[in-house]
Amino acid sequence: MEKFFREETEDSPEIIFDPEGGVFKISKISVPENALDFYKPVLDWIKQYAEEPNVQTQFDFDLEYVNTASSKQIIQIILLLQKVAEKGDVKVRWYYESIDEDMRTLGARYKKLVNVPFELVEIDE
Amino acid sequence: MAQESGQNLFEIAYPLFQRINDNDFEYVYRGYFDHSITKKILYLADTSIAKVTHQAQATLQKRIYYIMVEGLQNITHHQEEIANDKEFEEYPGIFAIQKNGDKYFISTGNIVANDKIDSLKSKLDVINSLSPEELKKFHREILSNGNISDKGGAGLGLIEMSRKSGNKLLYSFEHLNDQYTYFYLQTLIPTDSTYGDVNCNGKHSSLESVKELHQQMNTENILLYFNGFFNQENLLSLLAIIKSRMNMPLTTIKISNVMVEMLQNIIKHGIRTADSAGTSGVFFLGQKDNETILTSGNIIPNEAKQVITDRLEFVNGMSKDELSDYYDDILLDFDTADAKKTGLGFSDLRIKSDRPLKYEFQPINDKEQFYLLQTTVKNKKK
Incomplete structure (x- = not known):
């Protein structure tokens, strides 16, 4: 499957989906004006990946800021990862800075709502 | 005391907003x-x-x-x-x-x-x-x-x-x-x-x-006053200023999150300026009694008043636990994938705010209202 790559911008995250290299990562900042449009191709890609995923998928979120519009798109990504888990092993890692209780709360919320191995990883500054 | 100071802002916001024409602006940074x-x-x-x-x-x-x-x-x-x-x-x-x-x-x-x-x-x-x-x-x-x-x-x-x-x-x-x-x-x-x-x-x-x-x-004790048109670009600049200005990382993160929601709310729902430079509004960030007070003001059509009031009363009326459960529900409600219709923004603001969300409407004419919203975040030293 083709790689999916988005460079980070001032308001949107860096995205690397590289099945061959085994890298799936969304990082930096996600506060786009139109989260729906931004995440549409992302969701489409994962939908397709779910058809024939790797044996193991390690999916990393390492976000600094997330607006509510993005948080709604991110839950859709995680729900799609549940789909991926039907055909392969999936592990989600949610990174947050130790001082960032908002990001920890959001991660904990996702962990509670989805049925996929989900690890909260605290990073010290 | 903090409540009173917030009230003062509600009183000065509209006269300040009013004096700025479309495509004009004034920004003041103090600190x-x-x-x-x-x-x-x-x-x-x-x-x-x-x-x-x-x-x-x-x-x-x-x-x-x-x-x-x-x-x-x-x-x-x-x-x-x-x-x-x-x-x-x-x-x-x-x-x-x-x-x-x-x-x-x-x-x-x-x-x-x-x-x-x-x-x-x-x-x-x-x-x-x-x-x-x-x-x-x-x-x-x-x-x-x-x-x-x-x-x-x-x-x-x-x-x-x-x-x-x-x-x-x-x-x-x-x-x-x-x-x-x-x-x-x-x-x-x-x-x-x-x-x-x-x-x-x-x-x-x-x-x-x-x-x-x-x-x-x-x-x-206003640190930042912004009056004019809002768009995604200046929202990001304001965010960067706040990030540099604050020496309390924990509070800065919270304030930044709150600011994004408040300003994107203006950008989405407010009335745009004549040539679409952005949406007209006013924003203050101030500090009093160990709290950061974020105040926004913008014009809304009359019909929006009731909807906004209902939503704000709804989130203000819940305990934080109830609100957290509600947040989970709407996060998973995809009937409308559009976050603005679900009140995710207001719920998020209320969860992050250390006081109920304060708001006020000031009638402008028979079609429009000036809508003020205020969020308070306790400063945490860390």
């Missing part, structure tokens, strides 16, 4: 100035100017930029002179940029030691007494004399501000105590290159009114 903040203020101002100037006015944009740099450097120089002094904390500097029709106003304010006033005043008076030609000559003379003792000591920056603007420099000294005086400096830049016109039509941008605004900001 400590360093390289990082200076850079971000410049970026915010410059991108906003670019939004409302034509390409043919590239020279104008450059001149304004130059004057802003000089003004900001002035503040940092004065600030350094009184380094390690608590006075600067008590009387922080301010930087204001205002666009009023076809004129820009750059104003700065900072404390200076009383014994520096005379020499500062005489420099300004000399500069103001010279014709453009004389000013040019004076500038060259100083440069060739190499008479630049300390930081811009010869007033080169001031000369350049006057030259670039094509105007006299307006200034004012306000006595503070037996050691310090507050020094205001204002430069007027006409968008056409008419020379020597110091009169300003718009009353609100006069030096007196900047001083008045400053007074209000002092009283409410």
Whole structure:
């Protein structure tokens, strides 16, 4: 499957989906004006990946800021990862800075709502 | 007490909002100035100017930029002179940029030691007494004399501000105590290159009114005041300023999150300016009694009033636990994948706020309301 790559911008995250290299990562900042449009191709890609995923998928979120519009798109990504888990092993890692209780709360919320191995990883500054 | 100060903001917001026309703006930053903040203020101002100037006015944009740099450097120089002094904390500097029709106003304010006033005043008076030609000559003379003792000591920056603007420099000294005086400096830049016109039509941008605004900001301890059009670009600039300004990482994250939601709310739902530079609104960030108070104001159509009221009452009426459960529900409700319809934004604001969300509507005419929203975040030292 083709790689999916988005460079980070001032308001949107860096995205690397590289099945061959085994890298799936969304990082930096996600506060786009139109989260729906931004995440549409992302969701489409994962939908397709779910058809024939790797044996193991390690999916990393390492976000600094997330607006509510993005948080709604991110839950859709995680729900799609549940789909991926039907055909392969999936592990989600949610990174947050130790001082960032908002990001920890959001991660904990996702962990509670989805049925996929989900690890909260605290990073010290 | 914090409640009262928030209320004051509700009272001053609309009159301030009202005095700004479409495509005009005023931003004021009040606080400590360093390289990082200076850079971000410049970026915010410059991108906003670019939004409302034509390409043919590239020279104008450059001149304004130059004057802003000089003004900001002035503040940092004065600030350094009184380094390690608590006075600067008590009387922080301010930087204001205002666009009023076809004129820009750059104003700065900072404390200076009383014994520096005379020499500062005489420099300004000399500069103001010279014709453009004389000013040019004076500038060259100083440069060739190499008479630049300390930081811009010869007033080169001031000369350049006057030259670039094509105007006299307006200034004012306000006595503070037996050691310090507050020094205001204002430069007027006409968008056409008419020379020597110091009169300003718009009353609100006069030096007196900047001083008045400053007074209000002092009283409410406002660090950032933004009045004009909002768009994603300036939201990101404002965010960057706040990030540099705050020395409390934990609180900064929360404030940034809250700011994004509040401002994107304005951008999405407010009424756009005539040429779509953004959505008109006003925003204050202030600190009182160990709390950060974020206040936004924008115009909404009458019909939106009830919807907003219902949603705000709804989130205010719930306990944090109830709200958290509700948040989970709407996060998983994809009947409408559009976050703005679900009230995710308000729920998020309420969860992050340490007080119920405060709001008010002020009728403008039979179609529209001025809608004010206020979020309070407790400052956490960490």
